[in-house]
Amino acid sequence: MNAAEMIEVVLPGKVEPEGLQVRRGAVPSAGPGEVVIRMEATGVSFAEQQMRRGRYYDQPPFPFVPGYDLVGTVSEAGDGVDPALVGSRVAVLLKVGGWASHVVVDAADVVPVPEGISAAEAETVVINGITAWQMLHRKARVRAGQTVLVHGANGGVGSVLVQLAQAAGAKVIGTASVRHHAALRERGVSPIDYRGEDVPARVRELAPRGVNAVFDHVGGRGIIDSWRLLAPGGTLVSYGSASTRDDEGSKQWPVLKLLGRVWLWNALPNRRRAYFFNVWAGQALNRSRFRARLRTDLTEVFEALGCGDITAHIAAELPLTGAAEAMRLAESGTVAGKVVLHA
Incomplete structure (x- = not known):
């Protein structure tokens, strides 16, 4: 690539991965208060998979x-x-714009990456790590000796959640397809096959009194089971609606239904709590506070990565121009960890 050239991948509409377009142009310049970042690693998260379908x-x-x-x-x-x-x-953290060789951002939004952590390793725990950390410590407030249920325990967020929960001293039950069970057992997780087993019944066998927290990215009707599996004083954290990824119709409706359920459950006279987690919550109301919290929590995640409490799970590394292949791989359900793109 020419040093004075920028490459970016454009999502032109609701297309198959092969419909992604590669665009080239001049490297942008930094304005007042801004920096230009030469991208070393970005990735494919569930958000991009939904965006490709127009479902985010x-x-x-x-x-x-x-x-x-x-x-x-x-x-x-x-x-x-x-x-x-x-x-x-x-x-x-950007939400959009990261699939580019050069990106302009506000300097106040950048978080230092410690020495000794590679770009690809750090990339696996930016959105995945900050999501897992804030759900675990700011919402559920998981403590040593508790039991948690992590849906999609082999996924990008799920694998970080598992490790952070274990670092906090919690016992972890995780749902995943059978191909990932051996790896989960090696990490000390009690795996459940979400396709072939009765998940609620199996969770009750492992935690007869209920679990202290459930982290649910699936949504749909299954969110009701997640709520019912909570022990008194337990917390449900919903952070997505993967079950509706391929649905047609309004992309807001699945989230609105989840928000409605959360409101209703919290209005009931019980000792359990439910949250719908959005990493961007509070940004519009107090941007400086949002930035400070993000910096603090992501720094904690990087420290956990540096000391070995969590490990980077890189499913594959591909060049930015191979974004279509990367998207296909991430959506295949056959890999564990995060698919990373590099410039």
């Missing part, structure tokens, strides 16, 4: 550049930005 509840209108997060090196700092940032490796 607040995605921008087509066409746009997807890419929920990235890790890279600051190549230029604009006016008012500490020039010492240039040359440092940072991570940033």
Whole structure:
């Protein structure tokens, strides 16, 4: 790639992965308060899979550049930005725009990546890690000796949740397809086959008094079982609606239904709590507080990665121009961890 050329991948509309378009242009410049990041690693998360179908509840209108997060090196700092940032490796949460060789962001949004962590390793725990950390510690407040149920325990968020919960001293029950059970057992997880087993019955066998927290990205009717499996004082954290990924119709309706259930459950006279987790909550009301919390929590995640409490699960690494293949692989359900793209 020419040093003065930018490459980005465009999602033009509701297309198959092969419909993604590669666009080339001039490298952007940093404005006041901004930095240019030369991307080293970005990835395919469930959000991009939903966006490709037009199913992500607040995605921008087509066409746009997807890419929920990235890790890279600051190549230029604009006016008012500490020039010492240039040359440092940072991570940033974007929602869209990460599938590009160069990205312009507000300098206040970048989080330093510690020495000794590669770009690909760090990438696996940006959106996945911050989601897992905040759900576990800010919402469910899981403590040592508790038992938690993690749906999709082999996935991007799920695998980080499993490790963070274990680092906190919790016992973990995880749902996954059978092909991932051996790996989960090696990590000390009690696996359940969500296709071939009666999940609620199996969870009750493993935790007769109920579980202290459930982390549910599936949504749909199964969210009711997740609620019923809670022990008194337990917490349900819903953070997606994977079961409706391929549905037609309104993309907001599945989320609105989840929000309605959460409101109703919390209005009932019981000792359990439910949350619908959105990593962007509070950004519009208090951006400086949002940034500070994000920086604090992602720094904790990087420290956990550095000390070995969590490990980076890289499913595959492909070039940015191979985004179509990466999307296919991420959607196949055959890999564990995160599919990473590099410039």
